[in-house]
Amino acid sequence: MAALEADFESTDEAKSTYSKQAFALKKNxxxxxxxxxxxxxxxxxxxxxxxxxEKVTIVGVxxxxxxxxxxxxxxxHNCDVPNVYRVDYEFIGLSDGVMEIMAEDGSMRYDIKPPQGDVGHEVQSRIHRDKPFLVTVVSTCGEEGVIGTKSAETERK
Structure with a gap:
């Protein structure tokens, strides 16, 4: 059974990026x-x-x-391109230094820390407004984090 788990992990890791020629890349x-x-x-x-x-110079954030x-x-040159996944979650609250967030299907997550910097200030500001809001979580290459917020009302329309 351990061999199957190792195969699955390596397959999962291989899916985190794919190759694309530098010439084919574009802004954004x-x-x-x-x-x-x-x-x-x-x-x-x-x-x-x-x-x-020819050479391609790339500046990225x-x-x-x-x-x-x-x-x-x-x-x-074949560059590695990460498979990036975005999911919006409804913000429920903060508990023990992690956010309580709910997916569209009603499942809860309690494993993402509040973001730092401007996005962290945005989250705090929305908490103080006491209106429902969503947080956008991005994940790739074994990492994930909140990159933004938006009003829950505009998403429901």
Missing amino acids: DHVMLKDRPCKIVEISTTEGGKHGG DIFTGDEYKDVFPGT
């Missing part, structure tokens, strides 16, 4: 830069010189930390 796509899942904010191509092919990364690839 996701890509792995310096082993971090990033959203592309700037991308440019330079013509090849006497001894080399880490989807979890907001850190900026930059890398240069040959245009035909």
Whole structure:
């Protein structure tokens, strides 16, 4: 049975990214830069010189930390692209340093910490307004975190 579990884990890990040529990437796509899942904010191509092919310069922002990364690839290089999943959950409350959030199917989660920075302030502000709201949770490459909030009323319409 242990062998089956190991196979499943390696299969699951293999699905966290897929390959795409650097030339095929565009602004707002996701890509792995310096082993971090990033959203592309700037991308440019330079013509090849006497001894080399065209290069693609990619600037991306880490989807979890907001850190900026930059890398240069040959245009035909296969870049790793993370499979990014987004789910909206209804915010229920805070308990013991984690958020209580509910999925559309009614299932509850108690394992995500409140975000830091601007998104954390946004969550706190919405809590104080005492109106229902949703948190958007993004997951990829074994990480997940809250990246934004929105009003629950506008989602129901």
